[in-house]
Amino acid sequence: MKNYMKLEIAAISENESFARSAVAAFALNLNPSLSELSDIKTAVSEAVTNCIVHAYKGKRSPENKIFIDCRAEAEQGEGVLHIDVTDFGCGIENLDEAMQPFFTTLSPNERAGMGFTIMQAFTNSFSARSVKGEGTTISMIKKIGAGGKEELNA
Amino acid sequence: MKILTTVQNGILHILLDGEIDEYSAATARHQTDRKIDECPPCDKAYIDLANVTFMDSTGIGFLIGRYKKLQRLGIKLYVVNPNPAADKILSLAGIYTLIPKA
Ligand SMILES: Nc1ncnc2c1ncn2[C@@H]1O[C@H](COP(=O)(O)OP(=O)(O)OP(=O)(O)O)[C@@H](O)[C@H]1O
Numbered sequence: 249m250k251n252y253m254k255l256e257i258a259a260i261s262e263n264e265s266f267a268r269s270a271v272a273a274f275a276l277n278l279n280p281s282l283s284e285l286s287d288i289k290t291a292v293s294e295a296v297t298n299c300i301v302h303a304y305k306g307k308r309s310p311e312n313k314i315f316i317d318c319r320a321e322a323e324q325g326e327g328v329l330h331i332d333v334t335d336f337g338c339g340i341e342n343l344d345e346a347m348q349p350f351f352t353t354l355s356p357n358e359r360a361g362m363g364f365t366i367m368q369a370f371t372n373s374f375s376a377r378s379v380k381g382e383g384t385t386i387s388m389i390k391k392i393g394a395g396g397k398e399e400l401n402a
Numbered sequence: 403m404k405i406l407t408t409v410q411n412g413i414l415h416i417l418l419d420g421e422i423d424e425y426s427a428a429t430a431r432h433q434t435d436r437k438i439d440e441c442p443p444c445d446k447a448y449i450d451l452a453n454v455t456f457m458d459s460t461g462i463g464f465l466i467g468r469y470k471k472l473q474r475l476g477i478k479l480y481v482v483n484p485n486p487a488a489d490k491i492l493s494l495a496g497i498y499t500l501i502p503k504a
Pocket residue numbers: 294298299302303304335337338339340346347351352353354359360361362363364365384459460463
């Protein structure tokens with residue numbers, strides 16, 4: 249089975265819950281376990297939040313858009329979900345530095361700097377492409393294993 | 403996001419209800435801080451996550467922010483009842499060394 253889904257949303261925080269729930273709903277065909285679903289939601293939420301608060305700096309302009317591209321593949325009960333989250337915002341000058349745990353360019357009083365660390369820990373593959381002044385694409389792959397099947401058959 | 407607070411035996415209980423993300427964080431911060439400012443003298447505060455159905459790194463930032471505010475007031479902060487998903491990100495971020503689980 250091969251499936252895909254494309255989502256274009258305004259970069260406003262009202263859409264965060266919708267975006268992570270939409271990706272989770274799309275993933276349901278792969279029979280994920282509850283913990284796999286929760287990992288997917290969290291990773292998507294991190295990527296989408298970063299577009300809103302960093303890429304577009306919280307500016308609520310109709311031009312500020314987030315694109316979410318998902319592809320699902322299933323073979324003999326093993327599923328793979330590809331998630332790409334793209335913005336055309338400010339871009340990241342130094343990706344290595346941005347990826348460091350606890351690194352944040354916003355106030356460390358209210359921000360943990362853990363978004364990238366969480367995306368990496370909650371997915372099976374993670375990569376980022378960014379060009380300063382042009383935008384960023386985060387690509388994540390989540391494998392949906394036998395855990396989901398067991399839960400469904402239980 | 404709904405917030406309910408009670409004070410019992412010198413402990414401020416803060417019960418959060420809903421999802422903590424960038425959208426809800428501003429309200430959660432504002433309301434929790436007001437409850438902290440209004441509360442009678444306490445030695446401890448518990449943030450109860452039992453009814454928090456979703457939380458991302460914004461939630462970690464929220465907890466760190468409240469920890470710092472309470473620390474200035476001499477109040478020790480604890481986290482109670484995180485669900486498995488919240489527990490996973492709090493452990494990953496090493497939050498329990500700062501804000502222990504009670
Ligand atoms: N889409 C993006 N566009 C521009 N800059 C970004 C983007 N995503 C991340 N960054 C930069 O990378 C840094 C690290 O991101 P990360 O998500 O790890 O932490 P944070 O967003 O600052 O804090 P937290 O996610 O814990 O709330 C950010 O502070 C920001 O400078």
